[in-house]
Amino acid sequence: MEPNRQKNLRVVGALVVAMSVMIGLVAYSPTLYRLFCAATGYGGTTQRADSAAASVSDKTVTVRFDTNIASDLPWRFEPVQRDVKVRLGEDKLVFFRAENLSDKALVGHATFNVTPDKVGLYFKKIQCFCFDDERLEPHQQVDMPVDFFVDPALAQDPDTQDVSEITLSYTFFRTADSEKAKDLSRFLVSAPPDPHRGEELFEQRCTACHALDRNKAGPALGGVFGRRAGSVPGYNYSPALLASGVEWDQDDLDRWLADPRGFVAGARMPIKIPDATTRRDIIAYLKRESIEETAPLQHSASDAVPQHASLRAPK
Numbered sequence: 001m002e003p004n005r006q007k008n009l010r011v012v013g014a015l016v017v018a019m020s021v022m023i024g025l026v027a028y029s030p031t032l033y034r035l036f037c038a039a040t041g042y043g044g045t046t047q048r049a050d051s052a053a054a055s056v057s058d059k060t061v062t063v064r065f066d067t068n069i070a071s072d073l074p075w076r077f078e079p080v081q082r083d084v085k086v087r088l089g090e091d092k093l094v095f096f097r098a099e100n101l102s103d104k105a106l107v108g109h110a111t112f113n114v115t116p117d118k119v120g121l122y123f124k125k126i127q128c129f130c131f132d133d134e135r136l137e138p139h140q141q142v143d144m145p146v147d148f149f150v151d152p153a154l155a156q157d158p159d160t161q162d163v164s165e166i167t168l169s170y171t172f173f174r175t176a177d178s179e180k181a182k183d184l185s186r187f188l189v190s191a192p193p194d195p196h197r198g199e200e201l202f203e204q205r206c207t208a209c210h211a212l213d214r215n216k217a218g219p220a221l222g223g224v225f226g227r228r229a230g231s232v233p234g235y236n237y238s239p240a241l242l243a244s245g246v247e248w249d250q251d252d253l254d255r256w257l258a259d260p261r262g263f264v265a266g267a268r269m270p271i272k273i274p275d276a277t278t279r280r281d282i283i284a285y286l287k288r289e290s291i292e293e294t295a296p297l298q299h300s301a302s303d304a305v306p307q308h309a310s311l312r313a314p315k
C-alpha cells in the first residue's frame, strides 16, 4: 500500500507543477507574445524604435487607422484622424480617443497589428499605449498618443516597395485583473505631472544621447533645472546654444523639447517631442532628478567629463 500511495502522490505533485506552468504561460502569454513579436516582427506586429529614422524620403504612404473593441468592454474607442499621409522616415504623431461609457472604472489593454502583414517590419512605433493595462474612470475620455514612422527601407524591399497604404488597427480588451493597471488619465493634459512615467519615457526617448551623470552624444542632464544652457563642462555645445542665454525652467524645457531648433535656431539636438503630456512627464522627471541631485559625478572611463565638476551651472 505505502509505496503505491507515495507513487500516487508523486504523480499528483507532477500534475500540479505541470498545471501551474501552463497557467503561468497563459497568464504571461501577452508578454511572451509581445517579446516574440517584437523580436520577429511576426504577424504584422510592429517594431519598436527609440527615435525616428535618420533620413526622410520623398515617397509617401497613407496610413489608415482602425479600432475595435471587445463586446464586454463598454468603451468608445476611435482614431482621432481616419488616416494620415506620411513620408517614409517622417515622425508622425496621431491620437486615439477612448471613453468609458459606464459608471465604473474599467481596465482594458490594447493589442495592435499592421496590414499588410509584410509591412509590420517597417512600421516603427516610438511610443504607444499598447499592451499596458489601462484604467479609465467612469465617463472619462482621453486621447492617447501614438508616435510612429515608416522605415524608408520599405521602399527598398522588393516585397513591400509597391505598398502605398498601410492599416494600423487596435483592439481593446477588458482586463480582469486590474491591480497593476495604469491610469489612462496620464494622457490628459490636465493630469498632474508624473515623474515615474517621465523616467520611463526618458529611457525610451532620451538615453540614446543623454545620461543624467555624464556626457554622451548630448550633454549630461542631471541638475538641468535652473542651469544655464550650454554650461556642462567638457561638452562641445553648438555656438547657438552657448549664446542663447537660456536658463532652463519648465517653460523653456517644454519649448525646447517640442522643437529644439525652433526654440534655439542653430541648436544641434535632432529630435522633437511633439506630444505635450510626454514632455510634461519627462520634465517632471528631470526636475525631480535636479532637486535630488547631490551626489558627486560618476566617472566613466569612456567619457570626457571632468570628475570634479558639479553639473550645476555656477549661479
Ligand code: HEC
Binding pocket: 051, 202, 205, 206, 207, 208, 209, 210, 217, 218, 219, 220, 221, 224, 228, 229, 230, 231, 232, 236, 237, 238, 240, 241, 248, 253, 256, 257, 266, 267, 268, 269, 270, 271, 273, 282
Ligand atoms: C539623437 C540625440 C539626442 C536625443 C535622442 C536627445 N537629445 Fe537632447 N541634446 C542632444 C544634443 C546633441 C544636444 C546639444 C545641443 C547643442 O549643443 O546645440 C542636446 C541638448 C539638450 C539639452 C540642453 C542641455 C544643456 O546643457 O543646455 C536638453 C535640456 C536636452 N537635450 C534634453 C533632451 C531630452 C529631455 C531628451 C529626450 C526627450 C533629449 N534631449 C533627446 C541630442 C539629443
